[in-house]
Amino acid sequence: MTAPQTLQVNNRSYRWMRHPVVVICVDGCEPAYLDAAAQAGATPCLARMRAQGADLQADCVVPSFTNPNNLSIVTGVPPSVHGICGNYFYDRELDEEVMMNDPRYLRAGTVLAAFADAGAKVAVVTAKDKLRTLLGSRLQGICFSAEKADQATLQDNGIGNVLELVGLPLPSVYSADLSEFVFAAGVRLLQTQRPDLMYLSTTDYVQHKAAPGSAAANAFYAMMDRYLAQLQEMDATIVLTADHGMNAKHGADGQPQVIYLQDLLDGWYGAGRARVILPITDPYVAHHGALGSFATVYAADEQEAARWLARVRGLPGVDMVLTRAEAAHMFELPPERIGDLVVISDRHTVIGTSSARHDLSGLDAPLRSHGGLSEQRVPLICNRPVSGIAHGRRLRNFDALDLALNHAAS
Ligand SMILES: [Zn+2]
Numbered sequence: 001m002t003a004p005q006t007l008q009v010n011n012r013s014y015r016w017m018r019h020p021v022v023v024i025c026v027d028g029c030e031p032a033y034l035d036a037a038a039q040a041g042a043t044p045c046l047a048r049m050r051a052q053g054a055d056l057q058a059d060c061v062v063p064s065f066t067n068p069n070n071l072s073i074v075t076g077v078p079p080s081v082h083g084i085c086g087n088y089f090y091d092r093e094l095d096e097e098v099m100m101n102d103p104r105y106l107r108a109g110t111v112l113a114a115f116a117d118a119g120a121k122v123a124v125v126t127a128k129d130k131l132r133t134l135l136g137s138r139l140q141g142i143c144f145s146a147e148k149a150d151q152a153t154l155q156d157n158g159i160g161n162v163l164e165l166v167g168l169p170l171p172s173v174y175s176a177d178l179s180e181f182v183f184a185a186g187v188r189l190l191q192t193q194r195p196d197l198m199y200l201s202t203t204d205y206v207q208h209k210a211a212p213g214s215a216a217a218n219a220f221y222a223m224m225d226r227y228l229a230q231l232q233e234m235d236a237t238i239v240l241t242a243d244h245g246m247n248a249k250h251g252a253d254g255q256p257q258v259i260y261l262q263d264l265l266d267g268w269y270g271a272g273r274a275r276v277i278l279p280i281t282d283p284y285v286a287h288h289g290a291l292g293s294f295a296t297v298y299a300a301d302e303q304e305a306a307r308w309l310a311r312v313r314g315l316p317g318v319d320m321v322l323t324r325a326e327a328a329h330m331f332e333l334p335p336e337r338i339g340d341l342v343v344i345s346d347r348h349t350v351i352g353t354s355s356a357r358h359d360l361s362g363l364d365a366p367l368r369s370h371g372g373l374s375e376q377r378v379p380l381i382c383n384r385p386v387s388g389i390a391h392g393r394r395l396r397n398f399d400a401l402d403l404a405l406n407h408a409a410s
């Protein structure tokens with residue numbers, strides 16, 4: 001098959017690659033992690049990439065959560081187009097909290113699948129399995145998770161015997177090893193299969209526990225750096241970005257700073273009037289207790305919500321309260337998948353539902369989390385110089401593929 005010059009995907013155009021392209025989403029990579037690791041001399045390859053390539057920052061999608069941002073990066077468009085704006089939404093008609101992990105909630109095709117359809121060899125490796133089916137939606141290629149690497153088969157994942165290929169044991173889902181497995185798999189895939197386009201997505205287990213500059217954080221980035229060096233050696237165009245940043249969400253006493261919004265609304269207006277949904281909630285909550293800086297509120301009667309606005313806005317620790325229409329517009333979200341109000345807490349505060357519904361016993365370190373505007377800045381780094389970026393353009397993390405394919409020097 002002759003490769004086309006460009007592909008149109010979701011109304012953006014992408015040039016065919018001249019080198020293998022590797023886009024890496026480092027989960028929870030607050031820019032301060034990279035700066036601190038660089039200062040400690042832990043990341044020589046990354047230092048070279050930043051000096052010789054493009055050292056940029058970008059805005060992620062709000063809610064600054066994992067799934068909306070990973071899906072934005074692989075589709076090149078915001079949640080208003082692809083539909084995935086969190087892990088959960090509330091379906092009023094069904095009166096059900098619906099999990100959005102299923103590809104049927106995805107409304108846009110991925111750039112990855114489009115390139116594969118046009119003849120490119122494409123590979124996707126994720127840390128957690130929850131992202132695999134969304135990222136691999138309609139993808140003809142390799143797609144597996146580190147979490148279930150032992151179960152990958154040629155038929156279902158486009159590749160079998162992954163543990164043997166990677167040469168590492170199956171990692172625990174709550175470990176730094178889960179992300180290391182993703183990088184190691186990326187290197188081995190590039191060595192053995194040389195995919196034209198690869199997407200690697202890690203997990204923020206380390207970032208939820210360890211602050212920038214801490215020994216554990218620097219060790220994580222030193223590990224990443226060793227794999228970056230190997231990818232770099234194989235002539236790949238590498239773009240590194242993040243799904244969201246990460247901040248300490250606790251007070252000086254080490255206790256989480258939480259606004260229990262469901263408890264407050266129930267107390268003010270009576271039980272059953274408001275339903276608070278935390279779209280960060282997922283099956284793996286031990287490291288953040290399902291506490292993030294973004295919540296959405298559904299009112300029993302939609303008119304009611306507007307009357308709650310001022311009072312919620314006045315709560316200490318609240319950064320912003322928006323109506324559905326305002327939030328959909330400002331953050332490019334699908335209005336039918338968010339509540340009547342969107343509530344965002346500040347840099348060091350998270351939002352919960354009812355205190356009784358959050359099990360914080362799994363928190364073995366002071367809470368660090370994300371979800372708000374304070375976690376919107378993320379790195380956008382390319383190992384090659386980039387050109388043709390309009391002056392003053394607001395870069396997004398979902399410009400990663402645009403940067404790699406359309407702007408990186410070849
Ligand atoms: Zn994440």
